[in-house]
Amino acid sequence: MKFSIERAALLGAISQAQSVVERRNTIPILANVLIEAEGANVSMRATDLDIEVVDKVPAQVERAGATTVSAVTLHEIVRKLPDGALVQLSDDGVSGRLTVEAGRSNFSLATLPKEDFPVMANSEYSANFSAPAPVLRRLFDKSKFAISTEETRYYLNGVYMHVSESEGGKVLRCVATDGHRLARIDADLPEGAADMVGVIVPRKTVGELRKLLDDDDMIVAVSVSETKIRFATPDITLTSKVIDGTFPDYTRVIPQGNTKRMEVDAAEFASAVDRVATVSSERSRAVKLSLEEDKLTLSVNAPDAGAAEEELTVAYGDEKLEIGFNAKYLLEIANQVDRENAVFMFNASGDPALMREGNDTSAVYVVMPMRV
Amino acid sequence: MPALCRDCLATFKDGARCPSCRSPRVLSHPELFDLSIAHMDCDAFYASVEKRDDPDLADKPVIIGGGRRGVVSTACYIARLRGVKSAMPMFQALKLCPDAVVIAPRGSHYAKVSKDIRALMNELTPLIEPLSLDEAFLDMTGTQKLHHAPPAVMLARLIKRMQDELGLSGSIGLSHNKFLAKVASDLDKPRGFSIIGKAETADFLHDKPVGLIWGVGKVTQASLEKAGIRTFTDLLRWERDDLFVRFGAMGERLWHLARGQDKRRISANDPVKSISHETTFSTDTSDSKILDGHLWRLSENVSDRAKARKMAGRVVTVKLKRSNHTALSRRVSLSDKTQSTDRIYRTARALFDLVADQGPFRLIGVGISDLGSDIDADMAGDLLDPDAGRRRAAEQATDQIRARFGKDVIKKGRAIR
Numbered sequence: 027m028k029f030s031i032e033r034a035a036l037l038g039a040i041s042q043a044q045s046v047v048e049r050r051n052t053i054p055i056l057a058n059v060l061i062e063a064e065g066a067n068v069s070m071r072a073t074d075l076d077i078e079v080v081d082k083v084p085a086q087v088e089r090a091g092a093t094t095v096s097a098v099t100l101h102e103i104v105r106k107l108p109d110g111a112l113v114q115l116s117d118d119g120v121s122g123r124l125t126v127e128a129g130r131s132n133f134s135l136a137t138l139p140k141e142d143f144p145v146m147a148n149s150e151y152s153a154n155f156s157a158p159a160p161v162l163r164r165l166f167d168k169s170k171f172a173i174s175t176e177e178t179r180y181y182l183n184g185v186y187m188h189v190s191e192s193e194g195g196k197v198l199r200c201v202a203t204d205g206h207r208l209a210r211i212d213a214d215l216p217e218g219a220a221d222m223v224g225v226i227v228p229r230k231t232v233g234e235l236r237k238l239l240d241d242d243d244m245i246v247a248v249s250v251s252e253t254k255i256r257f258a259t260p261d262i263t264l265t266s267k268v269i270d271g272t273f274p275d276y277t278r279v280i281p282q283g284n285t286k287r288m289e290v291d292a293a294e295f296a297s298a299v300d301r302v303a304t305v306s307s308e309r310s311r312a313v314k315l316s317l318e319e320d321k322l323t324l325s326v327n328a329p330d331a332g333a334a335e336e337e338l339t340v341a342y343g344d345e346k347l348e349i350g351f352n353a354k355y356l357l358e359i360a361n362q363v364d365r366e367n368a369v370f371m372f373n374a375s376g377d378p379a380l381m382r383e384g385n386d387t388s389a390v391y392v393v394m395p396m397r398v
Numbered sequence: 399m400p401a402l403c404r405d406c407l408a409t410f411k412d413g414a415r416c417p418s419c420r421s422p423r424v425l426s427h428p429e430l431f432d433l434s435i436a437h438m439d440c441d442a443f444y445a446s447v448e449k450r451d452d453p454d455l456a457d458k459p460v461i462i463g464g465g466r467r468g469v470v471s472t473a474c475y476i477a478r479l480r481g482v483k484s485a486m487p488m489f490q491a492l493k494l495c496p497d498a499v500v501i502a503p504r505g506s507h508y509a510k511v512s513k514d515i516r517a518l519m520n521e522l523t524p525l526i527e528p529l530s531l532d533e534a535f536l537d538m539t540g541t542q543k544l545h546h547a548p549p550a551v552m553l554a555r556l557i558k559r560m561q562d563e564l565g566l567s568g569s570i571g572l573s574h575n576k577f578l579a580k581v582a583s584d585l586d587k588p589r590g591f592s593i594i595g596k597a598e599t600a601d602f603l604h605d606k607p608v609g610l611i612w613g614v615g616k617v618t619q620a621s622l623e624k625a626g627i628r629t630f631t632d633l634l635r636w637e638r639d640d641l642f643v644r645f646g647a648m649g650e651r652l653w654h655l656a657r658g659q660d661k662r663r664i665s666a667n668d669p670v671k672s673i674s675h676e677t678t679f680s681t682d683t684s685d686s687k688i689l690d691g692h693l694w695r696l697s698e699n700v701s702d703r704a705k706a707r708k709m710a711g712r713v714v715t716v717k718l719k720r721s722n723h724t725a726l727s728r729r730v731s732l733s734d735k736t737q738s739t740d741r742i743y744r745t746a747r748a749l750f751d752l753v754a755d756q757g758p759f760r761l762i763g764v765g766i767s768d769l770g771s772d773i774d775a776d777m778a779g780d781l782l783d784p785d786a787g788r789r790r791a792a793e794q795a796t797d798q799i800r801a802r803f804g805k806d807v808i809k810k811g812r813a814i815r
Contacts (some may be wrong), residue, residue, distance in 0.1 A: 178752060179748070203781060205782045206779075394778065397776075
């Protein structure tokens, strides 16, 4: 194998690969990237056995071939090469070394046989559809903060993507929750997605996917089966196993009968919460919201740290209410609001509250209160 | 050489017998009245308590321990003469000593007796660091003016009062730091009073095995042995940096200990780091119903203790031991601290369910750690568990009933599995 490639193109491909590779590996080959040169392209393939990413980049291939080399080492080398450098990678097929040359730099890296590299089995996908990058970006960006990290609830360690019924008909929906907050984000149902089975996309996959979605004009091909999901752009293919578990029935978690409506400027609200939470005890970060006619008082009373209070003008016309929340959760949901005011719907101090942006029900957040 | 009579507490200079009461129980040491760091260790505590409470047992071998499958927790000195040791499997102990009286441990009773001893120690110094129910470090530095007597006299008096007022015997180690005090208390058990002075420290340590160090167990001993370190003299040959490089922070500590130096203070309120309970089964089991019952009872014990101490923990741990004595444990960090039986149990159960091993198991344990005050514990609700609030209310009601009528008046069905 022998090919030359521009440093920037190589860096892009190897970056994606090395981020999939797990830092601590018991199987040595999983630390490696599989480099395959053929025709006018080079592909970089990396896997952690749950996620596989293949990044294809154009290169001047002199001699077709394939080998595997440490993803992290190759990434570090390429990163440190000067911008605009032309990099040549070659192996002689016998020495077990990959030579990396750029200008006057020369590296010789240990390789492992390409035959040992685990390639993810092909799957039959039951649904295939295309979605613009900004649509997928919104679905996952606005839901991922609520993903649980608790291993005992492994079925919450991802975003539940499925087809659901909404007021305006069928939608493509992403839901994530950790039992304390929940995000439910809807998008128009792409053509071909109606038959999709609901899948739980693991947290790490959501993170890797994000790198495919930066380009606003990109159309991403999505394929779904009961066990796998694949996202593909012309250059990058990301295949991931989905979480083998049942996502709980989240619909009963979303309060339907909350009538006490508070409307507030989300940015103002977020900075006020952030300010008063400065004195809250580090762990619980409890903030009390006291509501009366068009006035919201945020307060924190931490016996060991101190107390804080701040008043905000809001639109509120219901009876007085006091309710406590974890400041971090309030901040996270307030940060999801980017166009209109945040609208909170409350019931009683022990009941979950609902938050949305204006009257837009395509993005809904639920937060569980705390005892304060 | 300063001397002290252990019977009448008279102090004098030299002599094999006390000049005032003629007792031969005389302590004499050049640094006797200069040392102030002590370790008090009761002699065969559990067994001694049982013998005290039932005089019929006085001349019989007594073993405290649980069940046929359990291990020896404490053996009285008569049983020890026959070769019975702590942590020995019960069947083996009974082979050595078939006529032994085996008594199941009465934890809460021993705790009560321990408090009586603590009350006597409290009169000596406020700086007491208990290591368990039956042993404690005492820092007597600067108490001489208060008691009008040097620490050694007060300690001899403590042991005498334990014997006279509580009917229990103990041993004292007196030295210039914790490490040596603890070593000393073990030198002359039972009813011992041993002194390791500053001047003799190096001589005392040089041929002693490093296993003498509290915290150096079999594993550490093996790795030290690999480096050719068996005795304190071996340790002295090592440079401080080399020990550190090879053994990390432990190496640093070893370097100091090799020179008889131990800077740890005796701290009266060493924070509790975890609360846990475990149980060894009479027969190994893989029955998930039985294990579930244990999980509940253990969670309840952990929760009770956390509530009593007004503490709560953020990390829940489940520990299992397989039939071949290999152990495995699983832990999870919660979003906020808990002290509730319900939450500890549910988390423990979820952790247990994640264990692929089907058993059989010989031991199961539940614990909480990353502890803190309970004022902000169990404050977060769970969207996916809408009944949690009702269960919490039920637990609070149960706790109140128990506080009034006793722990056993109300039980979950799960608890009697």
